[in-house]
Amino acid sequence: MIDITGKWALVTGASRGVGRQVAMALADKGCHVVLHSRNKEHTVSLEKELLEKGVQVMSVEADLASPEAAEAMAQEAERLSGGIDVLYNNAAIMTPWRPDFIAPIEEYRRSFDVNVIALIKICDVILPKMKERGFGRIVNVTSGIQDQPELTPYAISKAAVDKYVKDMASKLEGSDVLMNLMDPGWLQTDLGGPNAPNTVETVLPGAMVPVLLDQGAGSGVLYRAQEYR
Secondary structure: OOOOOOOEEEEOOOOOHHHHHHHHHHHHOOOEEEEEEOOHHHHHHHHHHHHOOOOOEEEEEOOOOOHHHHHHHHHHHHHHHOOOOEEEEOOOOOOOOOOOOOOOHHHHHHHHHHHHHHHHHHHHHHHHHHHHHOOEEEEEEOOOOOOOHHHHHHHHHHHHHHHHHHHHHHHHOOOOEEEEEEEOOOEOOOOOOOOOOEOHHHHOOHHHOOOOOOHHHOOOOEEEHHHHO
């Protein structure tokens, strides 16, 4: 495991759920954090909590349905921090349950805009700079969802994230910049709903595993948070 004390992380969707848990865990490791949410007001309380841990904290905002806003947010995070060392792409939206399996095309578009395109645009900004500096850890949150055509727009957006990460891995081989996947499991969050079998706290310590990997661990690997409970 590597030491991330004094490094900078960007966590998207940090105001609640998995993002909030990850941000707190990063701060506990001595990592400074840039918190993303749709509105900076949403991270005010979390910012105060993290500052009490003795790390530096900044907040940025963007509606990730806009690729331009996602890219601008990533550039701002780079500028404010002086360089992002850990990128945790957690933000995502869930589409409505469709018992007839037929979703409006807009649900596919919005799901891909937020869950896929924004994630890639953020990586497009931060990954090249990590490669220039010779260090980086990128964690893209995916899902173990399967056999649920009622949620097809969400499910196939996460499949696209998987494909992106696995293809990108070959271009990072041998470097100390790693990009991997993390499946948090089905959690009791706004996205997962109240009937999920796991509380949000169970995402730790597993969610931190891909952040703390040694260089030799490589890229393109799926880590399941619930396996580390």
